[in-house]
Amino acid sequence: MALSGGSTPKLLYGGLTSPEWRSQIQWDRVMFVFGDERCVPPEHPESNYGLAQTALFQPLGISPDQVYRMKGEMPDPAAAAREYEETLRALTACPAPEIPPLDLVLLGLGEDGHTASLFPGTTAVTEQRRLVTVGQAPKGIVSRLTLTVGVLNRATVVLFLVTGAGKAQTVRAVIEPRNQMEPALPAALVRPENGRLIWLLDRSAGASLSEPHRGAS
Ligand code: 6PG
Numbered sequence: 001m002a003l004s005g006g007s008t009p010k011l012l013y014g015g016l017t018s019p020e021w022r023s024q025i026q027w028d029r030v031m032f033v034f035g036d037e038r039c040v041p042p043e044h045p046e047s048n049y050g051l052a053q054t055a056l057f058q059p060l061g062i063s064p065d066q067v068y069r070m071k072g073e074m075p076d077p078a079a080a081a082r083e084y085e086e087t088l089r090a091l092t093a094c095p096a097p098e099i100p101p102l103d104l105v106l107l108g109l110g111e112d113g114h115t116a117s118l119f120p121g122t123t124a125v126t127e128q129r130r131l132v133t134v135g136q137a138p139k140g141i142v143s144r145l146t147l148t149v150g151v152l153n154r155a156t157v158v159l160f161l162v163t164g165a166g167k168a169q170t171v172r173a174v175i176e177p178r179n180q181m182e183p184a185l186p187a188a189l190v191r192p193e194n195g196r197l198i199w200l201l202d203r204s205a206g207a208s209l210s211e212p213h214r215g216a217s
Contacts, residue, residue: 001104002035002147003056004116005048008108008161013055027060031091035105035152036117036135037070039077039143046141047072070132070145077143081132084145088131099131105147105155109162111170113185116152117144125149125186149189156195160187165204172208175199 003009015021038046042053049069057067068087074080092100107115117135118125124135127148135144152158162171174188191197199206206214 002033004035004106004108006108017059032067034070036146037072038141039072041073077134085132099150099154102155105158107160115187117146118186152190158192158197160199162205163202167205168208
């Protein structure tokens with residue numbers, strides 16, 4: 001499974017490591033990769049790996065050989081992206097030019113419609129050849145490593161986890177675009193070819209959706 005970044009995963013990790021859920025999954029059968037990573041060392045407070053290590057791997061006793069992190073600390077992000085691409089190919093025994101089918105990809109959503117580190121208007125969004133590329137964020141840690149759209153769309157299950165009223169308009173724009181003129185937001189490009197796309201929204205994040213999409217309340 002590919003883990004997402006940002007702050008929302010803290011909620012998920014808290015649930016997965018709770019007494020109620022931690023024994024529901026055979027964790028020793030899970031290999032963890034990352035959907036994206038900030039170009040910082042693993043101990044940096046902004047590291048997506050750092051959050052997962054503290055909030056998920058350590059509490060569950062995940063063995064380090066089950067975790068494949070993106071090396072955000074490498075001085076050359078493009079080299080780090082190429083290295084991670086090779087890591088993914090080796091882990092999935094998937095030679096170029098095939099795209100490895102990940103079982104589960106967790107994603108978050110930015111208010112600007114980005115997901116992973118695929119930010120609107122950047123070349124990362126349109127990268128077609130690479131599995132991993134360098135994303136450019138408009139604020140915060142600018143350089144990021146990210147899986148590309150092709151990998152996301154090859155997944156068996158893509159699960160967006162989105163909370164908060166601040167995301168409601170973006171959720172609506174992605175799930176219920178009002179007009180095709182709107183440039184496709186990066187998150188709207190995530191349409192698994194043969195997989196399932198699941199949106200897990202809290203009431204606030206789903207508030208702008210029409211009734212049918214709001215599903216079970
Ligand atoms: C990252 C994430 C990014 C995140 C969204 C939502 O590294 O920041 O991969 O895509 O999922 O920005 O972030 P929040 O969960 O903090 O709102």
